[in-house]
Amino acid sequence: MKRLRFILTAAAVGATTSAFAQEAGLISWWSFSSDRQQGASIKAWHGGLNITPSGSYRFANEPSPARIELPARDERLLVAESIEKALLPKQDLTVEAWVRVDRTQEWGGIFSALQDNGDFERGLLLGYREDRFCLGIATEAAGRLTYLAADTAFATGHWHHVVGTYDGKQQRIFVNGRLAGESSVQSGPVWYPPSAPVVVGAYQDDNEFYRMKGALESIRVFQRALSSEEVATRYRQRAAEFPAPAPEPLRLALPYGPFIDWLDRTTALVTWETDTDIPTRLELFDPSGKTTSLGDNAPARRHEVRLTELKRDTEYRFRLRAPDRDGREHATRRYLFDTSFHYQPAPVPPVAAQVMTGRDREAALARELLERSGVRQGWGVVLGLQDGRVALELVRQSDLKLVIVEADAQRVADARKLLSAAGVYGVRASVQHLTGNELPYGTFMANLVVSESSLHSGEPPRWPAAEVYRLLRPAGGVALLGAPAPDGAAPKVEAWNQWLASGELLAARRETAGSWWLRYERGRLPGAGEWSHQYGSTDNSSTSLDEHVRGDLEVAWWGDPGPRPMPDRGPRNPAPLSVNGRLYIQGDRILFGLDAYNGSVLWSVIAPEVRRANLPRDCSNAAADDTTLYIAHNQYCLEFDGQTGERRRRHSVPPEADGAKFDWGYVAVVEQHLIGSRVKQEARYQGDDGEWFEDYHPDQVSRVVSETLFGTDLKSGTHRWSYRRGAILNSTITIGDGMIFFIESRNPDAVNAPGGRLSPDVLTDTHLVALDLRSGTPLWEQAQDFSKLQFMTYLVYSQNTLVVTGTDKNKHFHTYAFNARVRSPYADESQPVHVGNQLLWSESHKEDKGHHSGHLQHPVVLNGVFYSDQRAFDLKTGKTLRTDLPERRGCGTMSASGNALFFRHHFHGMWDLETDQRSQFEGIRGGCWLGLIPAGGMLLAPESSAGCSCTHAIQTSVGFAPKLRAAR
Amino acid sequence: MITTTRLLVMLATSSLATAMAADWPTYRNDYARTGVSPDPLPRNLTEAWTWRSAQPPQPAWQGEAKWDGWNKVYDLKARQTFDRVFHAVIASGRVYFGSSADDQVYCLDAKSGRELWTFFTEGPVRFAPTIVNGRAYFGSDDGRVYCLEASSGKVVWQQRAVETDRRIPGNGRVISNWPIRTSVVVQNGLVYTTAGMFPSEGVHLVALDAATGAVRWRQVQNDLPAQGYLLASATRLYVPSGRNNPIVCDIADGKRLHVVEGAGGTYALLNEGMLVFGPGKTGQLGAVEEGRKDQLATFQGNHMIVVAGRSYLHSDTEISVLDRTRYLELAREQKALSARQGQLAKELRELGKKTGTAAEQQKIKDQLADLGRKIDATTEGMNNCVLWRNESRWPLSLALAGDTLVLGGDGEIAGFHTERGTLRWQHKVSGGAYGLAAADGLLLVSTDEGVIHCLRAPEAHAALAPARSGKEVRR
Incomplete structure (x- = not known):
């Protein structure tokens, strides 16, 4: 079969060769099918000038026509570094292209050999300006370039036959076989610049490089001007090869997923859900251009596909496709899956099992250590060796990485040999020879401290208990030492008592049920803080x-x-x-x-689908408590187990009666309250163009707003309350002392706006609002003009004080401080009633920093001081304390x-x-x-x-x- | 007749001279990191043996960001990576390399691949050993410098480069706070190396007595790390600093002379005092002349070999050769013209502010136009310095053995004729061939799968002793 294909291909090449021999005047011909790429070049069909491609181009042969896809990122298709080498015709020329432009732009190039730099205008361009194809030519007679544009617009995403001809007198542009423009401004030979690159798929000169987003099927250059009849014939002969594009699938919006979890180094599981029971398939695009469709056709809501034989360090892309009830195709956008993002510990090779053959006792001991300690991840320290086999089993049965410490040189050597033979030495376990009494390891480094030697000798390790304590990580680090009966040595109780007396491990729990163990779990570090929300805690301080x-x-x-x-x-x-x-x-x-x-x-x-950006105009999508990471994801807030990453419960935004869909916006966890907000879909910024969001432009400063704020009880998972009135600025939602504060616009134009991202010009009629955290009951509100806060609006709470700050278009900070307290409905009746919302102070000044987004700085409130820009103010009075922040x-x-x-x-x-x-x-x-x-x-x-x-x-x-x- | 190439190599490796002529005793064969071996390779290379690690190399760093969103630069080059493979060296019929996976240094018989000895350190060994006077010198992430008998692996001395013993999790392992993240250079009876990575912790440049390991001098820097293979000339030490630019130090006392300018990277080589380094953000090598900080010229490429007035330039897609002498002449000329152009442009702007006469302005404009033409001419001249170029799909590494350029690629290596630029041979390998070493008709290829391939002429390994090793050794 292969042989037959070769013969057919050879015949086709022969036919084509004879065909182009008949194309009088043809001097260069590039066809952009994948088989033309040979080595680092795209071979010319004719003319010998191979193209050197670089960057993010991609060949695609299916669906027809075969083409090169140009994403307008960093790609370049270089014909020659200089016009001289490209041997371009100077008079009587034609440039012909089959091209698909996917995006209009001010300047676009299909075939470029020019310099257009100020007064210096020379060369040739077949390209486009906005939505018109054009032919640019300069001659010495005219002294400049003229760009002859076609008389009609082209359709993006459609194939076009574009031909530019010049015969020394007439400059013509043809689109789809029809003469679409003609000019006689230029005359005489084309006036090429002394140096300019010749490229296809872009407009490039010394100071401009405009890449085309679209595709090329072929380009030909002739040393004569084709006639109108010839152009029309050439178009007719091939037009059928360039069908109108198939309609793009409608967007498939997934309520959940996709998520990719590694099963092993070459296998991953993709999971996602759809709103209804439908069959969905995963299209996997590998870097070579190969597409694989995976999945089954059974209707379901929950879907999963196993990706196997994944190559290391490779960028795959995939999308999910599904038909709707009417049979119309829907698809997600293309997602990136980079297989270098693999962070699991190195796997234990099968040879390790051979090393441990017949050593069931060590395997059982390791299992017991893991079960009793409850630690299976992170760094383990093994103080003292027997022969290394328990350590090896610890590695085999968990995700731990071990540092094994031993004073005896022979035991060190033997254990290294054993662990090396098992294929885990280094990457999972290393043996370090230490003879002193102190351990060189960093404080808090260990998740687990055990001793292999103690298991056998019944004696405590040679390193002091104080050192063990020092190594233990706070908040869960475990030391588990012991002498398990019955076949181990009897524990030397007195020795253990002496050892324990030397340090904080004295509180270690002795576990004697069937064996003898000391277990100590280190608690949290007293005085340590947490960073559970975007700005530390829910108070945004x-x-x-x-x-x-x-x-x-x-x-x-x-x-x-x-x-x-x-x-x-x-x-x-x-x-x-x-x-x-x-x-x-x-x-x-x-x-x-x-x-x-x-x-x-x-x-x-x-x-x-988990991505959020432009935090100065939105809130974060994440919060955490002791056990869980909460992530806003489409309509849900997902709970991830903090230790394992396992996805557990999910909470949904409150449903709307008319079935309208919303995304989860704000997320905060206070005690057992999950506070969320509902935003319109697609409201969030994602920052995929590398934006810095620091200019005053609607695309950058528009605020993401919530139309509902709600509370959920985390224990029961039940929805408790909702608040809905104005357009709530997500960047201002603040929680402190049992109250929720925010700024909302009650301008009907903002409240009823279709989008979820609103310009500050619309966000008028602003109110500062306080709700009760548990019930959502409004406590107070204050109409206040915050219209000066144009770049951004921040709200922070500390010590019964609310501070609102932001900058105007001229980068002047404006700050307003309010009294925040009211008597909580749950407060002791004997407490005095406080009235909130009193303006305490306000302040304005031109930003001090003057560069690198100084005007966007978020404040810090610490110990009664409000730090903002380069200044510090007394939180209660607004008095300027210093103006010399670092x-x-x-x-x-x-x-x-x-x-x-x-x-x-x-x-x-x-x-x-x-x-x-x-x-x-x-x-x-x-x-x-x-x-x-x-x-x-x-x-x-x-x-x-x-x-x-x-x-x-x-x-x-x-x-x-x-x-x-x-x-x- | 001794060739210029050979002479340069000998000068740069004076302390390596006691090694056999047919050795490749340190990374890229010498302290100039030229990657050049005068020994030709046989044309009919076949695989003599293969050594495979139980675990693949564990590079310290995963790679650069995917893009620079502000400047819209994509596919950024890894500037911080130097240990994708177990780089091997060859001396006296033995092969030596260190492992970032299992912390050992290995010595194999070059003919058979048989394991002769291994030595455990207490941290990943990220750099190839250097073999001098029958001793193997190397450093480890455990913060120590080691000197072993090259024949037996017995310890001659070991020295902690920073006295304090502090070990913390770093790059996925528990290692010294001051790991050895440059190689060693053994010259003038001293072992030069660095310890430490975070400037805030102190990064130490030290010279140890090659015979005893005693510290002879020490310089501590608090602004830049030290990461990448050290380079040395007779008077200078060159210290790569990860994503930043190399530091030039006086070899006599380690005092810093200056930091060169450029776009960063740990790949570097020296030629007649000129430092070439990269790959910067986008795959560009910068050339800095001796005694200067600023760049004389830049080259689009990731690797370079310099011999006999020629530069072999290796990019992601191409291998080419430049008339280096002429290219550098033109580069110097262009640099002077550009400097003059900048000066005149400034004068023109100032004239504009001072309402200078139209005639004065026109005069400068004419001069600028003339300079522009001359700069264009030098550009054209530099373009014409390409003696040949050929496409390459082997972008990962480059070495020169005799008259064969060896190019490493993904799953394959290739040999090119230096004069004609034609492809001589290709050979399949397991993984990405980031490491090459050649000596005595033998080619070692180290891959990112943890495999070392040994290639040589078939008759050279017709009757080899059977392998004896815990590792898989195939022939």
């Missing part, structure tokens, strides 16, 4: 009040995620969160759960612990309020919004500088710890 993150800090861990899975640094992305020793990071449609104390990636899930070179915004502020300067920056010292962590920097969070006694700095054009030397996620604490 941008502080965690963490008491530990102060003074000199040092690196405690670094690693994944790096820049590759992260969104570009610019579009004001959601902040990371950290609660209960876990760190949650939003990548570019991928979620991460990390151990905050050692950086272990606990889980990750690829979630192509210079912040970068575009990020500030965060605070109880004693220090953090920000991006040239690098990660810190201002210690106790010492007034300002410092930087050289070589590493954050992104353009809030990325440094002090929580759990750590300063957490997930990578957020992705795409930054600067050459800062390191891009990685880092956890910093106070030096005094981290003695080693």
Whole structure:
């Protein structure tokens, strides 16, 4: 069969060759089917000038015609670096193309060999301006370029036959065989510039490069001007090969998913749901252009497809397709799936099982250690070896990575040999030879501390209990040591008592049911803060009040995620969160759960529909509590298990009577209350064009508004209350002391506007509103003119004070502070009744910073001080306390612990309020919004500088710890 | 007659001179990191043996961001990556390499691939050892520098580069706070290396006594990390700094002379004092002359080989050769013209502000136009410096052995004739061929799957001893 195909192909080539031999005057011919790409070139059919392609072009042979697709990103199809090498005809010429333009633009190129730079205008262009094809030619006689445009507009997405001819007198443009323009302004030979690249699929000269978004089927250059009849004939002969495009599938909006979970290194599971029982299929596009349709045709709401034999470090794309009840095709957009985003621990090779053959006791001991400790992820430290087999079993039976410490050199050597033979040495377990009494490991590094030697000897490890305590991670780090009866050595109880007396592990629980164990689980770090919401907590004060993150800090861990899975640094992305020793990071449609104390990636899930940007005009899509990460996703708020990433419950926005669909906007968790809001679909910004959202333009400053705010009881999952009146500015929703505050516009034009993203000009008739958190009952409201807050509107709450701030078009800050308290309906009757909404003070000033989005800075409120722009004000009185906040070179915004502020300067920056010292962590920097969070006694700095054009030397996620604490 | 190429290699590797002539004793064969071996490769290369790791390499860094959204630059090049594979070296009939997966340094018999010895460190070994005077020198993420007997793997000395022993999770492993993230250079009886990555923790450039490991001098920097293979000339040390630009230091005491300008990256080579490095954001190599900070010229490409007045330039899609001497002459000329152009443009602007006479302005405009023509002419001249070019689908690595350019690609390597630019041979490999080493008619290919392929002429491995190893060794 292959042989037959070869013969047919050869015959076809022969026929084609003889065909072009008859095309008089043909000097170059490029056909853009995938078989023309040979090595790094696109071979010319005729003329010998091969095209050098680069960038993001893609060949597509199906559906016909075979073509090269040009996304107008970074691709370039270079014919020659100089016109001289392209041997272009100077007089009597034709450029013919079969082209599909998908997007109009001011300047577009199909075949470009020109310079049009100010007064210097020379060369030749077959291209388009806006929606008209054009032929540009310069001659010495005219002294400039003239662009002859076709008399009718072209249709985007349709194939066209475009021909430009010039015979030294007449310049003509033909579209689909018809003469569409003619000019005699130019005469004589074409006046080419001395140097200019010759490219196809773009307009390029020395100072402009306009890429075409669309596709090319072929381009021919003739050394003669084809006649009108010839052009018409050529069009007729091939027109049938270029059918009108099939109608694009209608958009398939999924209520849930897709999500991609790794099953192993080459297998992933894609899950999604549809609104009704319909068959859906997954179209997988691999980088070579191959498309595979996967799935079954059984109608269902919940769907899953297993992707197998995935190549490493490869960018796949996929979309989901489904028919509706009328049989019309619907499809999602194309999602990216990058297989380099794999963060699971290295797998244990099968050979490890052979190593452990017949060693059931070690396997049972390891199982017991894992079950009793409840720890299966992160870093484990093994203090003392027997032969390494229990350690190996720990690795086999869990996702732990181990550091094994041993003083005896021979045992070290033997265990290394064993673990190496099992294929896990290094990547999952390493043995370190230590003879001193102190351990060199970082404080809080270990999720689990065990001892293999103690299991056999019945004696405590040689390293002191104080060191074990020091290593344990707060909020769940477990030391599990013991001598399990019956076949282990009897425990040396007195030795254990002495050992325990030397440190905090004295509180260790002795478990003696059938065996003898000491189990100690470290609690939370007293005085440590949390970062559970975008600006620290629901009060938007941008502080965690963490008491530990102060003074000199040092690196405690670094690693994944790096820049590759992260969104570009610019579009004001959601902040990371950290609660209960876990760190949650939003990548570019991928979620991460990390151990905050050692950086272990606990889980990750690829979630192509989870993305939000432009936080100055919206609220975050995430919140966290002790056990759970809450993520707004389409109409739902999803609960992710904080430790495993497992998707658990989901909460839905309250339904609308007419069936209209909404997305989940605001998300906050306070005690057992889940507070949400309903926004119109497609209201959110996603920042996919790398926007910085710092200019005063409707596309950047329009506010995402909610039309309903509601409360759900988390225990029962039941909806408790809803509030609906005006258009609520998401960026202002604030919760503190049992109250919810926000600003809403009651302008009917805003309330009834069809979109969910409104210009500040519409958001008039503004009211500051307070609701009771538990019932949604309005407590008070205050009509207040906030029209000066044009760039953005922020609201923060602290110490019974609400502060509203933002900037006007001229980048002047305007700030208003209000008394916030009323007597809560649940308060003690004996308490005095407070009246809220009194304006305490206001202030205006021109922004101080003057660059890198200084006018967008979000404030920090800490210890009765309101920090904004470069200034600090007394929260209660508005008195200016200082005007010398640290210079912040970068575009990020500030965060605070109880004693220090953090920000991006040239690098990660810190201002210690106790010492007034300002410092930087050289070589590493954050992104353009809030990325440094002090929580759990750590300063957490997930990578957020992705795409930054600067050459800062390191891009990685880092956890910093106070030096005094981290003695080693 | 000794060729210029060979002479340059010998000069740059004076301390490696005691190694056998047919060795490749350090990463890219010498401290100039030229990637050039004078030994020709046989034309009929076949696979002698293959070594395969139980786990693939574990590079410290995953890769660059997908794009720069502000500048709309896509497919950014990885500037922080240097350890995609287990880079191998060859000395006295043995092959040495370190593993970022299992923390060991391996010594194999070059003929058979048989494992002769291995040595465990306490952290990933991310850089190839350097073999000098029968000793193997290398560093580890455990923060130590090691000197072993190259024949036996016995420890001669080991030295913690920073006295403090602090180990924390870093890049997925528990390693020293001051890992060795550059290679070592052994020269002048000293072992030069760096320890540390985060400037806020102190990044140490140290010189150790090659015989004892004792610290001879130390410089601490607090602004830039040290990541990538060190380079050295007789008087200078060149320290790559990850995404940033290399640092130039005095080899006598380690004091910083300057940081060169450019677009960052850990790939670098030296030629007659000129530092070439990249790949920057987009796959561009910058050339900086000795004693200067600013770039003389840039080249579109990821790798370069420089020999005998020629530069072989290797991009994602192409291999080409430039008349280097002429190209650099023109680059110098163009740089001077551009500087003059900038100066005149500034004068013209100032004249405009001062309402200078039309005649004065016209005079400058004429000069600018003339300069523009001259710059165009130099550009054209530089374009004409390409002696040959050929397409390449092997973009990952580049080395020169005799008159064969070896190109590493994804799943395949290829050999090109240096004079004619024609493809000589192709050979399948397992994974991405990011590492190449050639000596004595032998070619080692290291891939990102953790495989080392050994290729040589078929008669050279007709009667080999059977492999003996815990690892899979295939012949």
